[in-house]
Amino acid sequence: MTTASRATTVAIAAGAVAAVVGSAPVAAGSAASFCDELQATWDGQRCTTMVVSARKAERYIAFDLPEPQLNASVTGPVLREFYHRLMAGWRDSGAQAARDSSAIAYFDSFSGPGAVQSLVVHECLEPFGMQANNAYRTFVFDMDKGHRLSLADLFKPGIDPMAVISAAAAPVLPAALDAAAPPHAPNTYPFTVEEFQPGPGRPGYTGNYRAFALSPEDLILYLPDAPMLRENPRPADRLVWSMDGGAVVARVPLAALSASLRPEYGGS
Incomplete structure (x- = not known):
């Protein structure tokens, strides 16, 4: 060429x-x-x-x-x-x-x-x-x-952003996961809520919520922020998937986080 x-x-x-x-x-x-x-x-x-x-x-x-x-x-x-x-x-x-x-x-x-x-x-x-x-x-x-601003800066003192965001994201993740490429049956590994939320000792495919933005209505999460070669730690009982950066984009309503956010960032 x-x-x-x-x-x-x-x-x-x-x-x-x-x-x-x-x-x-x-x-x-x-x-x-x-x-x-x-x-x-x-x-x-x-x-x-x-x-x-x-x-x-x-x-x-x-x-x-x-x-x-x-x-x-x-x-x-x-x-x-x-x-x-x-x-x-x-x-x-x-x-x-x-x-x-x-x-x-x-x-x-x-x-x-x-x-x-x-x-x-x-x-x-x-x-x-x-x-x-x-x-x-x-x-x-x-x-x-x-x-x-860091992610922690958005929240009131004493709030654990990982815990609060994962709880608020749970209702909106299924639709975002189902829409992700490649086409797949709903709620099938690895496009499950469990894999796209942080858990004990593992970030899953969240990238620890490093890639985030705010709109007037939502906390926008790009999951993960960058390509992941495999899950960490590596699962012993199933196939290992790589995941492209921004494979899933989740919009978490600020209203669902308002009790934990600082007032200037959408909190109550």
Whole structure:
């Protein structure tokens, strides 16, 4: 396959995924300037570059950039550091790749409750001819207080977030699990509530709820946050499944958590 045809194939694939994963439109300006910092090219919509490995494998890298958040004093430094690290990591692994690939970062954003701003970055790394690997990196900020929020920051003192979230998520998980790919019979392993909740000594496929965002109505969980090669600890009595990042997206109503949340984050 020629360089031109490979680039065309990647561009078509990128456009198809972008139609599925929403992201706010980005205007030229500071996004283009930041793209220069990343030593890439702003094409009017995305920050792109191509890396060629010693084995002549090409990696197309493309970032959708959340320009307003990149410019804000609270969110900008954290997000700019993240995108620098992501670009460096994808360049380094691309320089050692044995096959052509694409590495694309999309984003989605949410405002609320109150002064909360959430950004969700969807990383999609796809070696051509193989299954894509997805990961979700989330950034939640309190714009009034001027800092990034951890999961524990959302809850009142003395509350165990793992326990409270797992209880509130139990009613909404079955529908989210049934909708997950690949198609499967409802309530069959590993797409069961038990596997997607933390238990004694095991996180299951939750990723310890590392990937979370807030909307005005929900706590949004991306389960797990990144690909898992196997469960940990490894089950001795059944097949071991790998699980892609964001295989299950669960929306837990803030109303179900209100007694445990701080008032500024949807609590009562």
